[in-house]
Amino acid sequence: MTKAKVALVTPPMAKACEVDPAVSVLAGFLRSAGVDAYPIDGNLTFQERLLSPDLLDVYAAKVAAEGKGAATTSAHRATHNVARAMTRLKSPSGYTSYNRYRGSIGELNEGFRLASRALGCHITSSDFTHPYLSPLSSGDLALVGREPETILTSSALESVAEELLKGSPTIIGISISYLSQALHAFALAGMLRRAGFSGTLIAGGGLVHSWRPRITPQSPLFELFDGIVTGPGEEALLAVSKAGNIVDTPGMLAPRHSIWNRARSKGSVGFSPWGDTLRWKDYISPAPILPLSASRGCYWAKCAFCPEAAGDRQPYVAADGDLLAAEVIKLRDEAGVKYLHLTDNALSPAHMRKFAERFRGEGIRWYGFSRLEKKLAEPGYLEALANGGCSMLQLGIESATPRLLSMMGKGNDHELTSRIVNGAAEAGIRVYGYFLFGLPTETYSEALATVEWIKEHADALTFLNLSLMNLPGGGEMEESPESYGLTEVREKDMRNDLSLYRDYSGVKTLERRELRKLLGEARRDPIVRKLIKQTPQGFSANHGAFAPLP
Structure with a gap:
């Protein structure tokens, strides 16, 4: 082991129903390279x-x-x-x-x-x-770092800082995946500095990577952190761990050290988790859940509304399905894992088939996002998945209008979607349907058609997610708005300098006010309301595979 002792922490707030896949896999990668790294679930401790x-x-x-x-x-x-x-x-x-x-x-x-x-x-x-602090404002994040008590929940957050410092780490990496974690992550960093932590403090994670185009060397984010890692954190954290401090490595942003590097396009990444120090049985779930990704990036990456297709996209890298399945079975035996939450942007049909083969008869139930590929409609495919432990598929159906799906690069076939949704239900696989309203040039009648499609497929759908489209910055819709029927794409406001999304308008695009009214009426429809009511409150898809139905 190296001299460095690396604590990788998950900050609040996030659903406390499963371990954080980012820190457990990063810990696994570092430990395989001889680094004394371990995950700390600060979110669980905080709650x-x-x-x-x-x-x-x-x-x-x-x-x-x-x-x-x-x-x-x-x-x-x-x-x-x-x-x-x-x-x-x-x-x-x-x-x-x-x-x-x-x-x-x-x-x-x-x-x-x-x-x-x-x-x-x-x-x-x-x-x-927070009543007045925004997680999208670099100034507010720096403020809560300087004055951690302004977070308002400091009495609970202090317990996380205490747990971290007990381990006497020399390097602390705070992984920020969700916007709901940002304010607490910076408040935690401030508490650690105030408590006397003089080691290396690094921020990283999916949300931080998405901020990369918005961060400058003058950003107040660097008041607390010695460095910010963008892209996969494996190579950067390994280099820092070996050196014991900030070093010049791909993906490292550290202006105090005159380092400002882009992430490597094809660097080393890990897929195998390490969870010896995790409290598997303390999560809000009927049995331990292992969240794990079988890939990095997205093999499709063409959907115009998806941040994965905009900005500094990461290349697609897939894990070996056999090796990953062996890791899951190992954690079943060692930690009692019964559920596998696959967190890929989109599971490949090959990975799904492999997992179904490996987990058949193993007592492991698995679930995750899948594209609506032709493979899923092949005779016997969905039945094979169900027999191999697949308990739920999350499907981005988005709209019932082929014109809109084509314009947005979704690649869905209207008839194929119906066959897959119905086939999954017949095979005993729960279907979590995701629908998007407010697509550019979507008419009121087209939005209503999507609601009608939901009602027509209500017997096959298990859960619903109805949302309004957000336009990601840095993508095709911002660069060529006229191609999507938009007349204007603009910054939301100057205060929220880290915002990932833009406001937009178009002559044929419905206003948000009209869409909210339509969705409000849709949610009151008895058929739609039943599906929404049985969707797990608060925990949504994280509980979808096992939450009891009415």
């Missing part, structure tokens, strides 16, 4: 502290002092019910019936609502919203 009995009592007393009757009653329920809900949701007993599951989720959410009321922010099982 346990946030909803601990003593802090819930503090929150309840504060809410009661405000004298609001309904809020006081809810606070009283939370102090009594949250611990019970957590116990249920961390064991198979919490998933035996739809009503029991929904009730436990409701009790858990009541705890988050109590914390939100008492602290003056908005917290859910998967999100965090």
Whole structure:
């Protein structure tokens, strides 16, 4: 092992139902190269502290002092019910019936609502919203780093800093995958510096990589971090670990060291996780879930609305399916893993077939995103997946209008989509359908046609995600708006300098106000409402493979 001791931390807030695949795989890569690296799930530690009995009592007393009757009653329920809900949701007993599951989720959410009321922010099982600080503002991120108490949840976040410092690491890498983690990540960095951590502090992760075109050497983000790693973190973290400090390596941004490098287009990446120090049985799931990616990048990467096809895209690299399956079976035996959450942008048909072959009869249920490829409609293909452990497919159906799908580069065939969705349901595979409204030039009648398609396929669909399109910066829609019927693509606002998306308008493009009204009406339709109601609240697709249905 190298002299460096590397802690890789997952900051709050994210769904505390499974380990973080980014840090477990990065730890695995570094350890295979002789580095003493280990993952720390700060998100799990934070949520346990946030909803601990003593802090819930503090929150309840504060809410009661405000004298609001309904809020006081809810606070009283939370102090009594949250611990019970957590116990249920961390064991198979919490998933035996739809009503029991929904009730436990409701009790858990009541705890988050109590914390939100008492602290003056908005917290859910998967999100965090500050009343005045924006995770898209580099100035706000730097501010919360300088003054960690402004995060409002510092009493819980301090427990993460304490856990990190107990291990006496010389290098700490904070992995930021979601926007909901950004403010806490910078507040945590500030706490670590304030507590006297003098080692190397690095930020990285999927969200940080997406910021790359927006970051300059003068950015206040570097007030706390010695370096920011963009692209895959394996090579950069290995080089830093061997040197013991910041070094000139691909993907490293470190202006204090006069280093400003792009990520290598085809660098070394890892796929094998290491989780010896992870608390597998403490997550909100009926059994340990292993989230893992069988690839990096996207083999399609043509969808105009997807950030993967815009900006500094990473090349597609696929893992060896046999080797990855062996890792999963090993963790089944060592950690009790029963569910495999494949986090690929899109699982290849070859990988799905391989996993079905390897996991048949092994007691492992797996699920993830798939494109609507012709292979899925071949006789016996979906049945083979189901027999090999596939319990859910997440499908980006997006729209019922072929014209729009073609314009956006989706590559979906309307008739083929129906055959796949119906075939998956017949094979016993749950279908999580994703639908996108507000595509450029989409008419009101075309949006309604998508709602009607959902209703016509309601017996085959299990869960729904209905959302409005966001236009990613740096992609074709920004570079050639006229090709998509747009008259204007513009920055959202100057304060949020790290925003990944743009505002847009077009003569034939529906306004957001019209779309929100349409979606509101769609959600009230009895057929659509039933699908939305049975979609796992808060945990969505992360619980989709095993959440009980009504």
